[in-house]
Amino acid sequence: xxxxxxxxxxxxxxxxxxxxxxxxxxxxxxxxxxxxxxxxxxxxxxxxxxxxxxxxxxxxxxxxxxxxxxxxxxxxxxxxxxxxxxxxxxxxxxxxxxxxxxxxxxxxxxxxxxxxxxxxxxxxxxxxxxxxxxxxxxxxxxxxxxxxxxxxxxxxxxxxxxxxxxxxxxxxxxxxxxxxxxxxxxxxxxxxxxxxxxxxxxxxxxxxxxxxxxxxxxxxxxxxxxxxxxxxxxxxxxxxxxxxxxxxxxxxxxxxxxxxxxxxxxxxxxxxxxxxxxxxxxxxxxxxxxxxxxxxxxxxxxxxxxxxxxxxxxxxxxxxxxxxxxxxxxxxxxxxxxxxxxxxxxxxx
Amino acid sequence: xxxxxxxxxxxxxxxxxxxxxxxxxxxxxxxxxxxxxxxxxxxxxxxxxxxxxxxxxxxxxxxxxxxxxxxxxxxxxxxxxxxxxxxxxxxxxxxxxxxxxxxxxxxxxxxxxxxxxxxxxxxxxxxxxxxxxxxxxxxxxxxxxxxxxxxxxxxxxxxxxxxxxxxxxxxxxxxxxxxxxxxxxxxxxxxxxxxxxxxxxxxxxxxxxxxxxxxxxxxxxxxxxxxxxxxxxxxxxxxxxxxxxxxxxxxxxxxxxxxxxxxxxxxxxxxxxxxxxxxxxxxxxxxxxxxxxxxxxxxxxxxxxxxxxxxxxxxxxxxxxxxxxxxxxxxxxxxxxxxxxxxxxxxxxxxxxxxxxxxxxxxxxxxxxxxxxxxxxxxxxxxxxxxxxxxxxxxxxxxxxxxxxxxxxxxxxxxxxxxxxxxxxxxxxxxxxxxxxxxxxxxxxxxxxxxxxxxxxxxxxxxxxxxxxxxxxxxxxxxxxxxxxxxxxxxxxxxxxxxxxxxxxxxxxxxxxxxxxxxxxxxxxxxxxxxxxxxxxxxxxxxxxxxxxxxxxxxxx
Numbered sequence: 001x002x003x004x005x006x007x008x009x010x011x012x013x014x015x016x017x018x019x020x021x022x023x024x025x026x027x028x029x030x031x032x033x034x035x036x037x038x039x040x041x042x043x044x045x046x047x048x049x050x051x052x053x054x055x056x057x058x059x060x061x062x063x064x065x066x067x068x069x070x071x072x073x074x075x076x077x078x079x080x081x082x083x084x085x086x087x088x089x090x091x092x093x094x095x096x097x098x099x100x101x102x103x104x105x106x107x108x109x110x111x112x113x114x115x116x117x118x119x120x121x122x123x124x125x126x127x128x129x130x131x132x133x134x135x136x137x138x139x140x141x142x143x144x145x146x147x148x149x150x151x152x153x154x155x156x157x158x159x160x161x162x163x164x165x166x167x168x169x170x171x172x173x174x175x176x177x178x179x180x181x182x183x184x185x186x187x188x189x190x191x192x193x194x195x196x197x198x199x200x201x202x203x204x205x206x207x208x209x210x211x212x213x214x215x216x217x218x219x220x221x222x223x224x225x226x227x228x229x230x231x232x233x234x235x236x237x238x239x240x241x242x243x244x245x246x247x248x249x250x251x252x253x254x255x256x257x258x259x260x261x262x263x264x265x266x267x268x269x270x271x272x273x274x275x276x277x278x279x280x281x282x283x284x285x286x287x288x289x290x291x292x293x294x295x296x297x298x299x300x301x302x303x304x305x306x307x308x309x310x311x312x313x314x315x316x317x318x319x320x321x322x323x324x325x326x327x328x329x330x331x332x333x334x335x336x337x338x339x340x341x342x343x344x345x346x347x348x349x
Numbered sequence: 350x351x352x353x354x355x356x357x358x359x360x361x362x363x364x365x366x367x368x369x370x371x372x373x374x375x376x377x378x379x380x381x382x383x384x385x386x387x388x389x390x391x392x393x394x395x396x397x398x399x400x401x402x403x404x405x406x407x408x409x410x411x412x413x414x415x416x417x418x419x420x421x422x423x424x425x426x427x428x429x430x431x432x433x434x435x436x437x438x439x440x441x442x443x444x445x446x447x448x449x450x451x452x453x454x455x456x457x458x459x460x461x462x463x464x465x466x467x468x469x470x471x472x473x474x475x476x477x478x479x480x481x482x483x484x485x486x487x488x489x490x491x492x493x494x495x496x497x498x499x500x501x502x503x504x505x506x507x508x509x510x511x512x513x514x515x516x517x518x519x520x521x522x523x524x525x526x527x528x529x530x531x532x533x534x535x536x537x538x539x540x541x542x543x544x545x546x547x548x549x550x551x552x553x554x555x556x557x558x559x560x561x562x563x564x565x566x567x568x569x570x571x572x573x574x575x576x577x578x579x580x581x582x583x584x585x586x587x588x589x590x591x592x593x594x595x596x597x598x599x600x601x602x603x604x605x606x607x608x609x610x611x612x613x614x615x616x617x618x619x620x621x622x623x624x625x626x627x628x629x630x631x632x633x634x635x636x637x638x639x640x641x642x643x644x645x646x647x648x649x650x651x652x653x654x655x656x657x658x659x660x661x662x663x664x665x666x667x668x669x670x671x672x673x674x675x676x677x678x679x680x681x682x683x684x685x686x687x688x689x690x691x692x693x694x695x696x697x698x699x700x701x702x703x704x705x706x707x708x709x710x711x712x713x714x715x716x717x718x719x720x721x722x723x724x725x726x727x728x729x730x731x732x733x734x735x736x737x738x739x740x741x742x743x744x745x746x747x748x749x750x751x752x753x754x755x756x757x758x759x760x761x762x763x764x765x766x767x768x769x770x771x772x773x774x775x776x777x778x779x780x781x782x783x784x785x786x787x788x789x790x791x792x793x794x795x796x797x798x799x800x801x802x803x804x805x806x807x808x809x810x811x812x813x814x815x816x817x818x819x820x821x822x823x824x825x826x827x828x829x830x831x832x833x834x835x836x837x838x839x840x841x842x843x844x845x846x847x848x849x850x851x852x853x854x855x856x857x858x859x860x861x862x863x864x865x866x867x868x869x870x871x872x873x874x875x876x877x878x879x880x881x882x883x884x885x886x887x888x889x890x891x892x893x894x895x896x897x898x899x900x901x902x903x904x905x906x
């Protein structure tokens with residue numbers, strides 16, 4: 001049972017369409033809208049916000065020539081990147097090499113299908129919503145393996161192997177930590193997880209704290225954010241790219257549009273990581289005064305800012321240390337968290 | 350090369366009246382077939398098939414544990430290799446082992462079994478001059494491509510002959526498709542275009558998974574014939590601009606000092622005290638700028654992206670650059686030193702200039718504290734650097750490592766103190782030594798050396814401020830044309846930003862050197878890379894390379 005009508009239903013309702021036709025049209029228009037919201041955000045994040053943020057950390061100014069605050073750089077960069085020559089190296093494994101840049105961004109976009117963004121913007125609200133989001137996000141690993149294997153480049157290969165190792169090592173703690181939230185919420189359905197968090201937790205000096213799971217279980221939140229950082233491959237876990245070690249990792253051989261697609265995928269992936277974290281731990285689109293969608297945007301951008309902060313200020317771990325933390329630290333802690341949560345929930349309920 | 354030719358004005362006269370040369374000749378006994386006198390050290394002539402015996406004896410019995418440089422040159426009637434030996438404990442105790450070989454059979458025994466550093470030095474001698482070293486483990490060309498014809502510093506080398514250099518040497522030595530093979534290793538070319546090689550360095554690496562099994566640094570991409578160019582310039586004016594281009598990462602004045610010191614000793618020029626203080630101050634400014642870059646790029650190698658630390662280091666280095674620009678009119682290629690002094694006095698108004706330096710020095714402790722907060726006290730960075738890239742002191746000595754690399758391995762060796770020049774022995778400062786032998790120690794040494802340099806600059810500024818106006822003598826009287834006597838030979842070194850930067854000059858009576866040999870600290874330091882990296886992970890190899898702080902302009906010359 002959905003608490004709120006999902007976006008396709010709203011659209012078909014507005015258009016006055018019924019039945020299968022309504023589902024199809026509503027679904028397509030809704031998907032188009034959601035995908036574009038994310039693409040616009042990424043367009044801001046990639047060519048502009050990332051530069052500005054990194055520059056601020058490094059005492060620089062960054063883009064400021066074209067448009068107010070250099071914002072039109074987004075347009076010029078789009079033209080620049082699209083008009084560059086697409087270099088296809090000899091010996092690449094053609095279908096896989098071409099497909100990978102599509103698999104990476106679209107898998108991340110797919111994850112947004114079940115994310116409640118507030119103001120009724122949610123494409124679908126299946127009972128297994130959370131599992132779907134993780135499953136969709138993991139498809140990106142497949143794309144990375146394709147890039148690494150098809151590039152016929154040793155740096156790419158090492159990068160892809162590192163990415164897979166990282167994904168296996170950190171996906172498990174990530175999902176296990178999310179499972180502890182599911183135990184609290186009693187559902188995998190995204191809208192219900194959000195709804196559970198709306199109840200008041202305690203009131204301090206007239207300010208009522210909601211039962212956001214970040215407040216209920218800050219330890220799980222910290223674990224989730226760390227594992228998420230590893231998932232999206234940012235410092236201190238940017239092992240798969242590691243520019244000073246393996247040039248650019250799995251994306252070494254990609255140029256022009258393919259490069260843009262892979263980078264697009266990475267940024268959407270960061271936003272998806274932020275969106276899942278916001279949904280599970282920060283009450284989804286909930287927040288005072290401002291409309292839900294604005295809060296949702298603020299939350300996922302906060303996560304984006306956090307990844308850029310880490311990127312600018314934290315050194316990179318060595319690959320073996322990275323895996324050691326994943327298998328020996330995060331995994332153990334996340335299971336401990338799960339068991340503890342289960343006991344607490346079992347005793348209270 | 351006449352036998353037992355004694356000179357009364359020998360520099361290392363001992364109390365007993367027996368010269369250092371006689372003492373060492375006695376030690377070697379029959380191995381010595383002749384004597385020479387270099388301006389810096391006695392020279393012992395050794396037969397080409399007894400080099401190892403002589404060097405073993407000098408190393409184990411006389412304590413000469415530092416093969417500073419190997420100079421090779423061709424005369425009309427012979428080839429000659431000179432092994433410039435000295436001690437890490439006593440830099441002023443020097444000896445030159447001279448090994449002549451005949452023209453028609455230029456084969457000489459290799460010193461590599463005694464000093465590991467001889468490996469590359471002898472390869473260079475083979476490459477540029479054409480002497481063959483017997484018993485050498487890997488006698489290949491080092492600076493020029495393998496296909497090069499002739500030896501460019503030889504006397505009969507024809508410069509006009511076209512050279513055909515193929516790309517064969519860069520071919521992947523493994524099969525293109527090795528699915529059929531059962532090897533577990535992979536060969537990767539790290540560089541010459543790679544984000545972490547700090548220039549055009551090519552590291553041929555064999556990896557097993559992520560671990561480095563074998564690596565070989567391939568250098569020479571930036572070889573610009575600096576030695577030859579210096580041999581074609583006049584002592585007085587034409588050589589001084591070149592040193593700026595060796596270690597071009599803002600260490601220009603330190604390099605210039607290497608030439609200034611050598612040539613001034615060669616031509617017996619006395620530098621006025623005032624000029625020495627200016628030199629000391631400006632050279633230390635260069636050292637700070639150079640160490641800042643080293644710090645920033647090392648952080649970059651470990652951090653990965655163009656991140657905050659690098660920009661902070663650049664920001665603080667920029668202040669030094671501005672001061673140096675005020676002083677010399679240049680930001681990189683200073684050309685500020687002259688034989689016998691410096692080219693001009695401090696910029697007017699002097700108060701403003703001093704103020705600028707003082708402001709910088711006042712802000713420096715805070716900046717360093719910030720670096721310590723962000724770098725050295727960061728646990729992830731410690732996890733990455735402590736205990737990685739280990740270079741034990743004995744190995745470092747054998748490879749002739751100097752500068753911060755040696756001092757990071759606990760070797761208390763700094764030419765500014767051990768072989769004083771300039772104004773250093775009048776000032777109050779300390780040699781920084783760390784015992785960790787790892788990447789972290791080398792990083793710490795550089796950061797602490799910045800503080801010591803600041804101390805030196807502070808004292809120099811105080812001295813310069815109070816210097817009487819009518820005694821500001823920046824330049825000694827130096828003849829317009831310098832023609833040192835024929836066959837005078839000298840090897841002198843200074844403490845450059847990366848270590849011992851030495852120059853060997855042989856005069857032939859004209860106004861240009863007959864042989865000009867540069868001992869580059871980076872060249873020797875880079876040789877230690879396989880020792881530090883084999884068996885470690887690729888990221889640690891990159892970090893070790895960063896901690897060596899090499900500049901390819903100086904490695905290749």
